[in-house]
Amino acid sequence: MLSLKSPVDMFRIRPMHEPLQFAIQLGFESGRIQKRHFQKTLSIMHKGDINLVTNVDLECENRILELVRENFPDDEVISEEKTNTFEAGKNRWIVDPLDGTTNYAHGYPFFCTSIGYEVEGEITVGVIYNPIMDELFFASKGEGAFYNGNRLRVSTIAQMRQALLVTGFPYDVTTNPENNLNHWTRFMMQAQALRRDGSAGLNLSYVAAGRFDGFWEVMLSPWDMAAGVLIVREAGGTVTSLAGETFSLFGGGVLASNGLIHKKMLDVIREGL
DSSP states (O other), X not given: OOOOSOHHHHOOOOOTTSHHHHHHHXXXXXXXXXXXXXXXXXXXXXXXXXXXXXXXXXXXXXXXXXXXXXXOTTSEEEETTSOOOOXXXXXXXXXXXXXXXXXXXXXXXXXXXXXXXXXXXXEEEEEEEETTTTEEEEEETTSOEEETTEEOOOOOOOOGGGOEEEEOOOTTTTTOSOOSHHHHHHHHHHSSXXXXXXXXXXXXXXXXXXXXXXXXXXXOOHHHHHHHHXXXXXXXXXXXXXXXXXXXXXXXXXXEEOSTTHHHHHHHHHHTO
16 A cells, blocks of 8 residues: 655656546646745636636646647647637546635635546546645546545445535625525534535545545536546445436536435435425
């Protein structure tokens, strides 16, 4: 079992053309940029009233795009800060270069880079890297999920009253009637505790690691979920839509759990619909 201090030391890129190793490199490259600028003066722009983008988001994205073009020139990249097109028949890198931008802009050390790789419509690789805590979560379809080289398993909590749950809210929470506050209130009354910490990628990874027992969120984009959903599933968890149907990256929402409390979470969500 791997036990080196840092995942950067544990995973040397060999060979570059292997998607999982390459995705790990993308996470490390983005993480280095995030570390270099963290808690320093940033250039901050607004995509909405409270929806931020920083120069670090853009620098991370540009570096990822550069590496993909060099090493996988026939592939498409879907990323949060670029104009995206969806060409049939292409493999895709689905990227959130800095998931948790608001946290990053405030110097709150809970953010990551999220990299998913899609082949023929199916996510086959997922990598999430938090450079401040030096936490690397990754999965390859059918091969299990791992944290810094150690295999991940979801929790064994079977009762909602013992469950620690996590969620997030859309940027237009003050004006959107689908703002998740109804679900938050209901879960608050049934779970042991709730958390809201600003990174869907890390929230999903923490479900896979058994730190959280369940995660739900509305109004998400493909890059928020692609890597994390695979990591949860490969750790033995369950992922569906908020209605309990087959999960879609383009469905806007997600429910992920250890599987044992999934039906109970669905029942709570349905009460609020």
